[in-house]
Amino acid sequence: MATVSTLNPARFSVFKGIVKAMFVAYPTSIHSLRQPGSLLWIIFTLWIAKTVKNMIKRAYFHPLSHLPGNKLLSSTYFFTGIAGLSGRSHYFHPLGHKHYGKIFRFSPDIVSVTDKDMIKEILVTMDYPKSVIHEGFELNDQHNLFTSRHKEFHKNRRRLVAPAFGLQYLRALEPIMAECTQIAIDEIDNILKDPKAIKGGKILKPGQVDICSFMIRLSLDIIGETAFGQSFRMVKDNTHPVPKQLANTLKRCMQQTFNPWMKWFVPLDWSLVEFGAQRVKDRKLKGEAGRRADLLQYLIDAQAHERANGNGETGNDYDDMIAGKLTDKAVETEACVFLVAGSETSSTAMTFTIMYLVKNSDKLAKLREELDLATASNVPGALPTYDQIRNLPYLTGCINESLRLRPVAATGLPREVTEDVTMKGQFFPKGTILLAQLPQLHWSDEYFPQANQFIPERWIPGESPFPPVQDFTFYPFSAGTRNCVGKNYAMMEMRLIIAALIVRYDIGFVPRQRTDYIQYITTALATDSYIITMKRREPAREF
Numbered sequence: 001m002a003t004v005s006t007l008n009p010a011r012f013s014v015f016k017g018i019v020k021a022m023f024v025a026y027p028t029s030i031h032s033l034r035q036p037g038s039l040l041w042i043i044f045t046l047w048i049a050k051t052v053k054n055m056i057k058r059a060y061f062h063p064l065s066h067l068p069g070n071k072l073l074s075s076t077y078f079f080t081g082i083a084g085l086s087g088r089s090h091y092f093h094p095l096g097h098k099h100y101g102k103i104f105r106f107s108p109d110i111v112s113v114t115d116k117d118m119i120k121e122i123l124v125t126m127d128y129p130k131s132v133i134h135e136g137f138e139l140n141d142q143h144n145l146f147t148s149r150h151k152e153f154h155k156n157r158r159r160l161v162a163p164a165f166g167l168q169y170l171r172a173l174e175p176i177m178a179e180c181t182q183i184a185i186d187e188i189d190n191i192l193k194d195p196k197a198i199k200g201g202k203i204l205k206p207g208q209v210d211i212c213s214f215m216i217r218l219s220l221d222i223i224g225e226t227a228f229g230q231s232f233r234m235v236k237d238n239t240h241p242v243p244k245q246l247a248n249t250l251k252r253c254m255q256q257t258f259n260p261w262m263k264w265f266v267p268l269d270w271s272l273v274e275f276g277a278q279r280v281k282d283r284k285l286k287g288e289a290g291r292r293a294d295l296l297q298y299l300i301d302a303q304a305h306e307r308a309n310g311n312g313e314t315g316n317d318y319d320d321m322i323a324g325k326l327t328d329k330a331v332e333t334e335a336c337v338f339l340v341a342g343s344e345t346s347s348t349a350m351t352f353t354i355m356y357l358v359k360n361s362d363k364l365a366k367l368r369e370e371l372d373l374a375t376a377s378n379v380p381g382a383l384p385t386y387d388q389i390r391n392l393p394y395l396t397g398c399i400n401e402s403l404r405l406r407p408v409a410a411t412g413l414p415r416e417v418t419e420d421v422t423m424k425g426q427f428f429p430k431g432t433i434l435l436a437q438l439p440q441l442h443w444s445d446e447y448f449p450q451a452n453q454f455i456p457e458r459w460i461p462g463e464s465p466f467p468p469v470q471d472f473t474f475y476p477f478s479a480g481t482r483n484c485v486g487k488n489y490a491m492m493e494m495r496l497i498i499a500a501l502i503v504r505y506d507i508g509f510v511p512r513q514r515t516d517y518i519q520y521i522t523t524a525l526a527t528d529s530y531i532i533t534m535k536r537r538e539p540a541r542e543f
């Protein structure tokens with residue numbers, strides 16, 4: 001297996017050579033630069049003049065220059081590049097909106113939007129395609145469901161993949177999710193008995209558990225089992241190389257999207273794709289004996305079905321890809337996409353939900369009461385079943401409230417305008433990237449009274465102290481044709497895991513911890529850690 005993305009040694013030595021040569025040539029160059037009329041002086045002056053001319057053009061004479069926004073930021077891609085490197089641009093957008101209002105331009109062709117009607121128009125009514133930003137995340141040289149900007153491709157691929165997330169199929173995944181959750185619970189119990197039993201990470205005080213680490217590892221194991229038919233055993237061993245490689249690669253992808261020069265030095269490591277391809281081959285080789293009710297099986301069956309109905313591949317790789325056919329490569333790629341799109345998203349959302357619960361003990365007590373009632377008939381040791389918890393309003397309210405306050409799409413959703421358009425009296429030329437700022441909408445007191453408070457009751461008709469939540473104000477899973485195909489999967493997983501933890505343990509807040517977050521493709525706590533206290537409940541809910 002290839003190593004984690006590092007500097008490309010050959011290119012790095014070329015780079016070192018250039019830097020060395022620059023140092024040797026430095027005194028001469030500086031001297032030459034200081035001589036008006038010398039060749040270097042002329043080249044440098046022309047370059048500066050061209051850059052300044054382009055910056056002035058973008059800032060004052062661009063079709064978007066009528067929009068509010070900082071002229072310096074709008075004149076160059078430099079600052080978007082820096083933001084892309086840091087993974088923290090979501091901290092900067094609210095400041096921009098506070099200063100400039102619901103629409104502001106912060107890059108030559110990127111405009112941030114928090115206006116409710118415009119967001120609906122961008123995501124739902126006009127259903128604009130994804131932007132060039134998404135292409136930086138294409139894997140296996142293939143368009144895929146998540147990244148593709150091509151409507152026809154997306155329509156075909158979504159038709160083939162979406163049924164895998166239908167309720168009937170998802171119910172078959174419950175035993176897999178339950179088994180992985182039970183393994184996590186056993187590991188938590190081990191750590192509570194002996195803090196040294198921790199798998200990786202630092203040993204914590206007795207009674208403390210890093211719940212963020214558990215959520216990350218558990219959701220990786222679940223997606224490994226359901227998308228590849230093989231757990232990464234991250235909860236048990238925490239040593240599988242693929243998750244780490246993937247996290248590094250996604251970070252690099254995001255950085256390179258905004259800083260294309262990095263591609264020259266830092267190759268991307270797609271070991272994940274090799275891993276995925278091997279799993280697909282293994283499953284196909286086993287034939288009927290290897291059948292399992294999971295996402296991978298669904299993709300393999302869908303491929304066989306298409307072939308049997310004469311809708312299989314033509315043999316021309318490019319045409320097949322553009323048409324969204326389920327080739328072998330496409331099956332491998334989509335299984336990998338599930339891992340990319342379906343692990344950190346769920347784990348972050350669960351960590352934030354638990355973080356809000358431990359910070360709001362009254363809400364935690366109310367959730368516990370609801371769960372205890374719903375699972376009262378369980379024998380000791382049994383995990384809550386999905387039938388027991390799927391319709392619990394307070395549990396759903398807690399998850400919704402956490403997704404509202406900390407949406408996984410922290411930097412907003414970029415969409416590209418396909419033709420010149422005027423929205424809310426503002427002109428946007430073809431090619432403009434509109435960034436639908438979901439977080440700002442979710443945090444608006446106009447739509448969510450006391451917006452910065454964790455109030456699960458607001459989602460429960462009859463219990464809410466506020467008017468009902470309006471349509472098109474809450475987009476944790478996006479909307480339109482590009483909404484999250486894994487929404488039902490994610491809701492099921494989050495409900496099952498959070499219910500299992502709350503029923504089994506008393507959990508509590510540990511003060512003085514960092515809770516800042518970063519976003520490369522999805523959002524995560526910057527430290528990958530959130531510690532809580534946990535204690536087995538005695539004796540009533542002992543199982």
Ligand code: HEM
Nearest residue numbers: 145146338341342345346349408477478482484485486490
């Ligand atoms: C709490 C968990 C999750 C959240 C908040 C979430 C959120 C989102 C959002 C906001 C999008 C739109 C992204 C964009 O427009 O750029 C999206 C798309 C997507 N999600 Fe999720 N997601 C979650 C879990 C999952 C899971 C578990 C899976 C799969 C197992 C998944 C698979 C996908 C895929 C494949 C897409 C692309 C769909 C398309 O364009 O047709 N997601 N998700």
